[in-house]
Amino acid sequence: MDRMSEDPIAAVGALGDPTRRKAYELVAAAGQAVSRDQIAQALGVGRTLAAFHLDKLVQTGLLEVSYARLGDRPAGPGAGRPAKLYRRAESQVAVSLPPRSYVEAAALLAEAVERSGGDLTLHKVAREKGRAQSGADMWEVLRQWGYEPYPRGDTICLRNCPFHALAQEFPPLICGMNHALLTGLAQGAGWPVRARMSPEKGQCCVVLEGDAVLEGDTE
C-alpha cells in the first residue's frame, strides 16, 4: 500500500490559498520536475513568492524536491549551483470526515475477488459501469475520473492511475478492471479510441489508441 501523508488535513489545508493551489496543479500537470522559475512565470508572480508557495507544498508532503543542473547552462566551473526542482509527491493524501476506510475495504474486496478467481466478473462490472457513466467529451470524462490524460501522437496517455495503491498490490486484477472501465467509457460514448495495456512506470498502465475499430472486448 502507498505511503500516506503524515498530516493529511494540513496537506489539504495548504491548498486553501488559490495561488498555491494553482502552483500545485501546474507542477502536477507538468509530469516532470520543474523549477521555481517555470512556476513563477506560469503563475505570473515573482520567483520569491513562487518559491514560498512551492516550499510550503514540500513541507506538507504534497511535492518532492530534487536537484539538477538545467540544460541551458554548461556544466563545470561557473555553471552555478544545481537548480531546485519540484515534482508531485508519490504519496497520496486522503481525508475523510468522519473517518471512512474505503481503501482498506477495497483491498479486502480485491483479495476476495482474487482468491475466488472472479476477475472476469469484476471486469464485466467495470465495463458496464464505464458504458453507463460515459459522456461525449472524452477529455473531460477522463479528467473527471482522475486519469490526467495527455496526447502522445495518435495515442492518449494517462498520467495518473486512479486506482494506484490497489493496482500496486493486485496488478492483473486491478489493471484489468481499469482496462475494462476505460473500454466501457470508450464504447459507451463512441469515442474513436481503443483501450490497450501499455504499462509504463509512473503512469496508468492503459493507453487509448486512436483510429481503431471498436469491437472485441465484449465477453
Next chain:
Amino acid sequence: MNLAQLNIARLRFPLDGPELKDFVDGLPEINALGDASPGFVWRLTDDSGADATALRPFEDRDDILINMSVWESLESLRDFIYQTKHLEYMRRRREWFDHAGLEAYAVLWRVPEGHIPTVAEGKERLEHLIKHGPTPEAFTFRDPR
C-alpha cells in the same frame, strides 16, 4: 542469492482449442521477452525446448500446467510480469485458467546463484507455503521475505 518462481494453473479448456488460441499464440513472443528481460536467469522448458506447456507437474492431473523460472531479484521478476506486454496476458488469465481445487498456485523462494531448481523442489516449496503460510522458505509477491 537468486529468486526462483513457480506457478501452476488449471486449464479451463483444451490447450489446442479455440479458447486458448490467444494464449498459445502469444507464448513465443512473451517467452522471448522474458528471456531478454534484465535479471532473467533461467526458465523451465519441456522436450520441445520452447516452453513448458507439455509438462504436467501432477501425474493424475492432465489439466494442470506449470511455469518455473529463476531471476536475479524479486524486482526484476516483478518488472517483467507487471511492467511489460506480459501484463496483457496476466489481465486475461481467468479467460484461460483457474485454480479450482488448488490451495496455492504461486510461490517464490531464494536459490543460490548457479542453482537450477527441479520441479519436485518447486512443488515442495508450494507445499511449504500451503502448510506454513509465507516464510523465508516459501513466500509470495504480496508478502515477500
